[in-house]
């Protein structure tokens with residue numbers, strides 16, 4: 001089947017095999033527009049795309065050690081079968097510690113040593129850590145070279161690979177150094193989720209539920225109606241629909257507000273609380289990012305109720321759902337959680353990137369599926385919610 005793109009980037013026909021089985025979501029950003037492809041076993045389509053647009057360029061796969069053999073090497077084979085240049089592969093250790101200045105510098109040195117040019121392509125194969133790292137490498141190498149995202153975690157497919165936020169961490173804080181830099185395409189392959197540990201799948205699910213809560217009550221109802229459990233059991237229909245709906249919502253939001261001057265801030269629902277918990281747990285294995293978001297959404301729900309927006313029945317719907325899918329909903333659910341006080345939480349939240357002169361901004365739920373950002377609340381209300389949460 002011939003698929004005709006209206007992508008302003010390249011006005012030509014792309015021949016994509018089995019495109020009828022692939023969902024395509026457009027991210028409209030004028031000259032930086034791109035497409036998100038969602039389907040199962042996409043290596044051939046990824047190779048077609050690369051052969052069409054970068055077939056005579058040098059290719060660089062950045063991945064982590066967990067996915068190198070599983071997904072980076074098979075993609076290399078698919079590219080070889082198309083007769084394009086074999087990509088160079090650089091594999092970094094799995095985990096958050098790879099979003100460091102040190103590893104970032106190693107990646108840049110590797111690109112220089114392997115002869116990467118301004119027209120080379122970086123292919124990010126991995127979870128959110130790799131997407132954020134490879135994206136920032138691409139944004140900064142020779143003042144910016146093209147990259148595509150091949151996200152291999154559910155979290156990366158529904159959230160981090162879309163929208164162009166790239167970053168690394170410094171000792172002073174997470175994601176403090178980065179750039180808004182959009183990929184040229186994103187390929188969400190449901191087949192890769194089969195090897196993802198259940199804990200990671202659930203962590204990704206937290207971000208899926210977030211889209212329902214913040215934007216789309218009908219999607220939330222669909223998730224409540226057994227589809228959450230179905231997608232956690234790898235039901236392909238459920239996975240594809242959920243990934244597509246999340247990407248559609250994120251594309252709509254990012255297309256309106258690429259650099260988070262307004263509506264994009266809603267995507268941070270649960271994150272101000274969640275980031276503080278991640279920091280207080282030293283970003284270690286006790287708390288995955290998605291798990292922190294799950295607890296953060298429960299806190300955001302309680303705070304929204306305290307401010308008079310949600311009913312206690314709404315809060316219970318949210319907390320019950322989060323518990324039902326096996327995600328943590330309260331502080332006591334964090335294994336070996338450090339002993340912390342309300343002041344500890346407040347101090348970390350005050351350093352949040354979204355804090356401004358008016359104070360800490362929170363995304364609150366006005367109703368299920370409807371959110372807004374607010375900095376107008378009584379300090380006592382926030383204090384009381386945190387006190388109840390920690391005691």
Ligand code: NAD
Nearest residue numbers: 066094095127128129130152153155156160165192195196
């Ligand atoms: P991750 O990248 O660390 O992946 C989680 C674990 O799963 C790792 O051990 C990884 O090696 C392994 N893995 C990945 N794919 C696998 C697969 N298919 N099979 C088996 N194992 C696999 O973590 P994550 O949860 O994907 O991403 C978290 C990161 O994303 C954080 O650094 C966070 O800050 C960032 N993030 C960025 C954005 C954004 O908009 N850029 C949004 C949300 C989160």
Ligand code: GLY
Nearest residue numbers: 163165264267268
């Ligand atoms: N992860 C939030 C955003 O992309 O804006």
